[in-house]
Amino acid sequence: MANTAKTKSEKATLAARRTGCYIALVLISFLCLFFFYVLIVNSTRTHFEIQKGFSLLPGKSLMTNLKNVLNDANIPVLTGVRNSLIVSACSAALSVYFSALTAYGIYAYNFRFKKAAFAIILLIMTMPTQVSALGFLQLITKMGLKNSFLPLIIPSIAAPAVFFFMKQYLDASLPMEIVEAARIDGAGEFYTFNKIVLPIMKPALAVQAIFAFVSSWNNYFIPALVLDSADKKTLPILIAQLRSADFLKFDMGKVYMMVAIAILPVIIVYLLLSKFIVRGVALGGVKG
Amino acid sequence: MGEKTNKKGSISYAKWGYIFIAPFFIIFAVFQLIPLASTIYYSFFEYYRSGLKVIGPSFVGLKNYMTLFATDLPKYFGNTLLLWIIGFIPQIAVSLLLAAWFTDLRLKLKGQTFFKTVIYMPNLIMASAFAMLFFALFSDNGPVNAVLVGMGILKQPFSFLNTVWGNRGLIGLMNFLMWFGNTTIMLMAAIMGVDPTLYEAAELDGCTPNQMFWKITIPLIRPILVYVMITSMIGGLQMFDVPQILTNGKGGPDRTSTTMIMYLNNHLFSKNYGMAGAVSVVLFLVCAVLCVIVYMSLTKEDDGRSKAERKALKGGKK
Numbered sequence: 001m002a003n004t005a006k007t008k009s010e011k012a013t014l015a016a017r018r019t020g021c022y023i024a025l026v027l028i029s030f031l032c033l034f035f036f037y038v039l040i041v042n043s044t045r046t047h048f049e050i051q052k053g054f055s056l057l058p059g060k061s062l063m064t065n066l067k068n069v070l071n072d073a074n075i076p077v078l079t080g081v082r083n084s085l086i087v088s089a090c091s092a093a094l095s096v097y098f099s100a101l102t103a104y105g106i107y108a109y110n111f112r113f114k115k116a117a118f119a120i121i122l123l124i125m126t127m128p129t130q131v132s133a134l135g136f137l138q139l140i141t142k143m144g145l146k147n148s149f150l151p152l153i154i155p156s157i158a159a160p161a162v163f164f165f166m167k168q169y170l171d172a173s174l175p176m177e178i179v180e181a182a183r184i185d186g187a188g189e190f191y192t193f194n195k196i197v198l199p200i201m202k203p204a205l206a207v208q209a210i211f212a213f214v215s216s217w218n219n220y221f222i223p224a225l226v227l228d229s230a231d232k233k234t235l236p237i238l239i240a241q242l243r244s245a246d247f248l249k250f251d252m253g254k255v256y257m258m259v260a261i262a263i264l265p266v267i268i269v270y271l272l273l274s275k276f277i278v279r280g281v282a283l284g285g286v287k288g
Numbered sequence: 289m290g291e292k293t294n295k296k297g298s299i300s301y302a303k304w305g306y307i308f309i310a311p312f313f314i315i316f317a318v319f320q321l322i323p324l325a326s327t328i329y330y331s332f333f334e335y336y337r338s339g340l341k342v343i344g345p346s347f348v349g350l351k352n353y354m355t356l357f358a359t360d361l362p363k364y365f366g367n368t369l370l371l372w373i374i375g376f377i378p379q380i381a382v383s384l385l386l387a388a389w390f391t392d393l394r395l396k397l398k399g400q401t402f403f404k405t406v407i408y409m410p411n412l413i414m415a416s417a418f419a420m421l422f423f424a425l426f427s428d429n430g431p432v433n434a435v436l437v438g439m440g441i442l443k444q445p446f447s448f449l450n451t452v453w454g455n456r457g458l459i460g461l462m463n464f465l466m467w468f469g470n471t472t473i474m475l476m477a478a479i480m481g482v483d484p485t486l487y488e489a490a491e492l493d494g495c496t497p498n499q500m501f502w503k504i505t506i507p508l509i510r511p512i513l514v515y516v517m518i519t520s521m522i523g524g525l526q527m528f529d530v531p532q533i534l535t536n537g538k539g540g541p542d543r544t545s546t547t548m549i550m551y552l553n554n555h556l557f558s559k560n561y562g563m564a565g566a567v568s569v570v571l572f573l574v575c576a577v578l579c580v581i582v583y584m585s586l587t588k589e590d591d592g593r594s595k596a597e598r599k600a601l602k603g604g605k606k
Contacts, residue, residue, distance in 0.1 A: 014394060017497075021389045021397055028382070029406045032465060036409075038431055039421055054431035054438070098311050105308025109301050117309055119583075124316070126519055126582045128526045130549055131572040134330060134556060134564045135323025151319075158316035189304045218414040220529045221549065225556055236416040236529070243420055243533050255424055262417040270412050274405040281408065281470060282477040 039263070043256040050252045065257040072254065074245075075238050076230060077261060083227075084217055084234040087149050091156035092213040096205050098157040103166035104197055108179055118167075125160040130221060137225055147228050156216070162208045165283070169204040170197075207280030210273065214266055235262045324572070331565030337558070344562065352566035360551060361570065367539075368547040371531065372524025374460030379468045380516070386468075387475035388501050393487070407469035415466065415529035422458055423449065423534055455531075455540035462530050467523075471516055478512040479505055515585045522578050525571060528553065 042050055045059030069077055106118050129136075140151040174197060182192040198205070220236035227233055233241075242258055270277060331352055335344035386407070390400055397403075410418070426432050426448040433445035448454035482505065490500050506513075528549040531539065537554075539546030548571055555564035 018395055018397070021395060025386070025389075025397070025399075025403050028386075029403060032406050032410055032469075035421060035425065035465075038425060042424075042431070050431075051429065054434040098315075102309045102312040105305050109305030109308070111302035111305040114305060117313070119587075121312075122586055123579055123583050124320070126522050126579050127575055128522065128571070129320065130526055130528075130552065131568045131575060132320055132323035132327050133552070134561060134568055135326035136319060137556065138326060138330075138561075139319070139323050155315060155319040158312045158320065163312065189301070189308075193308070214412050218412075218416070218529075220414075220416045220532075221553065225553075236414060239414070239416045239420050240533055243423065243536050252424065255420070259417045259421050259424070262414050263421075266412050266414070267409065270409060271405070274408075275401065278401075278404050278408055278473060281473045 036263075036267070039256055039260055043253065043260045045253060047251040047253045050256075061253060065251075065253040068251060068254050069257045069261065075242060075258065076233070077235075077238065077258065079231055080233055080235045080238045081261065083149070083232060084236075087152050087223070087234060088213045088216040090149070090153040091216045092209045094153060095156035095159040095162050095212045096209045099159050099162035099208070100166045100198065100201055100205060101193065102163050103170055104193055107167060107170040107174065108176065108197075121160045121163055125164060129155075133222065133225065136222075140226065146226065147232055148226075149232070151226055152216070152219075152223055156212065159212065162212060165208055166201065166204055168283070169201060174200055207276065207283075210269070210277060211280070217266060238262075327565050327568045327572075329565070330561045331569045333562050333565070335562045336560040348562070352562045353570075356563065356566050356570065361567070363543070364546050364548050364551045367543075367545060368525060368527060368549075371456060371459050371463070371527060371545065371547065372521065374456060375463030375467070376517075376520055376524065378460075378464045379471055379520070380513075382464075383468050383471035383475055386472045387479055388505060390472070390476050391479045392497065393484075394497070404469070404473060407472060409469070410465045411467065411470045413466065415462075416533045418462060418466070419530045419533035422462060426454075426458060449534070450541060452541050452544045455535060455545045458534060459527075459531050459545060462534075463524075463527070467520065471520070474516060475509065475512065478509040482508045511585055511588075515582065518578050518581050518585070522575055522582075525549075525575060 037056075038054075041055065041058045043065055044062040045055070046061045046064065049055070049059050049061075069075070102121075106114055136151070137146075140146055140148075143151075145151045178196060178200075179192055182196050187196070218236065219234075220240065223234050224237050224240065227237060239258065239262055242255060330345070332347060332349060333345040334348045334351070335342075335346075337343070386403075389395060389397060390404070424430055428445045428447050428449075432448075433442070436442040437445060446454065448458055486504050486508075487500060490504060495503070526549055527547045531545045531547055532550050532553070534540075535545055537550065539550060548567065552564055552567045552571070555561075555567065
């Protein structure tokens with residue numbers, strides 16, 4: 001008797017705890033989603049409607065706002081999207097490929113400076129690139145690369161955090177026997193890497209490609225210093241430009257629409273691949 | 289071919305190791321190391337623009353550093369630290385709580401995938417666009433004020449963006465929202481790496497969930513907590529996009545929300561290279577200390593961590 005009573009009260013406290021957890025989780029999820037909901041709602045309303053007050057229901061001016069944003073000559077959004085896409089896609093590709101290459105170089109071969117090379121990469125992994133921004137700007141100015149995409153793309157070849165993830169992945173999932181078998185079959189080293197190792201690393205490549213793409217897509221500090229002509233600007237620079245415009249004369253519907261254009265593509269891709277990405281975060285452990 | 293079938297098997301592949309890691313190190317040297325060296329070099333020079341005229345470069349020794357420490361640096365360093373703390377305290381508290389709940393075997397919370405997806409989402413948002421959104425939402429006649437006044441909580445709109453703590457609070461809130469999901473997921477991975485028999489034994493001994501959390505979970509994941517804190521601090525030192533866009537580069541009232549990188553950015557735009565160099569070097573030194581701590585936490589604590597990750601990776605391949 002006493003025993004069942006005890007389990008009953010235990011069950012009750014567990015249920016109470018569970019309810020508390022769900023309430024807290026729902027509140028926190030609400031906090032995360034609320035801002036984006038308002039963003040979506042307001043990007044469908046006209047400036048007048050937005051000024052009049054807040055509403056939870058979307059308006060009917062989605063297309064008008066979109067048209068207004070696209071036709072604004074001061075803020076070339078379409079060019080911005082294109083520029084952001086070029087820079088992000090190229091840097092994601094480079095950073096993933098070369099990080100895998102570097103990780104494989106350290107994983108598969110024995111050479112004298114192997115340990116030192118690995119230690120150096122780990123040491124610089126969390127060093128912010130901003131600390132050398134001054135020298136970087138002077139260097140690319142001397143190279144004649146100011147206002148070009150190259151200085152935003154090429155440096156992603158050296159991406160220590162991506163390297164670290166790849167190295168962890170190789171440690172866990174590439175037996176050296178596979179490499180040795182390929183050698184016995186007469187495969188060259190580059191052939192082995194490109195045709196045998198890369199396919200094995202596909203899951204890691206995909207996760208890191210997404211992260212590299214997103215961080216380049218969102219990057220503001222260095223692009224704002226490197227790019228200065230209107231036809232080269234990426235989306236974050238255009239957002240900053242929008243912020244510094246005179247707000248009294250501004251159509252708020254347009255502002256929300258512009259923010260939505262910058263944010264929503266990433267959100268949509270994320271929602272499609274979220275399981276995959278969330279798992280990647282747990283494994284990576286070295287983001288930001 | 290001939291030498292590859294060589295029975296001794298003593299072919300050295302070492303050169304391929306060097307070839308494979310060469311691109312990384314060449315690019316790193318050209319775009320990071322050399323710029324860092326020249327940044328340090330310029331920090332000892334007087335080199336700026338006054339109108340169209342370029343002053344310098346002329347060697348001034350430590351003068352830039354002295355000016356920096358005597359004038360702006362303490363304030364902006366303090367701002368940066370403060371803004372980081374405002375975001376970090378709720379971030380670590382909420383993340384620990386959520387991670388403990390998600391991994392609690394007795395609670396067996398449902399919908400974990402959904403909640404994890406939602407809380408991680410803000411991390412992928414463009415920080416500058418997020419700040420722009422907050423600017424629009426929290427402006428004097430924006431929706432947040434409209435709701436607060438409409439519900440009778442406020443008598444008149446509260447000017448978030450023109451008050452010191454309104455600004456700092458918003459920046460902290462944004463940093464919290466952007467990072468707590470990421471931290472939760474990392475802490476969950478750490479907690480799941482803890483030996484489950486410890487919890488079973490504790491339960492048999494009649495431990496409450498609270499005791500298990502403080503006596504088992506926290507001590508065992510301490511290395512990860514240190515790692516999270518240090519990397520978050522490095523992230524905090526880089527804080528730029530959010531305050532820059534929210535305050536339009538002005539740093540709020542009386543530059544109370546101007547961070548180190550915003551200050552560096554101002555010098556880079558006005559082409560005051562000497563001072564920009566000095567700020568960069570100070571940042572570099574602080575970050576170098578933190579990087580060494582991260583390095584030690586990654587190498588020392590190799591066992592528990594990578595084992596957990598290996599397990600997760602193997603599961604992930606299915």
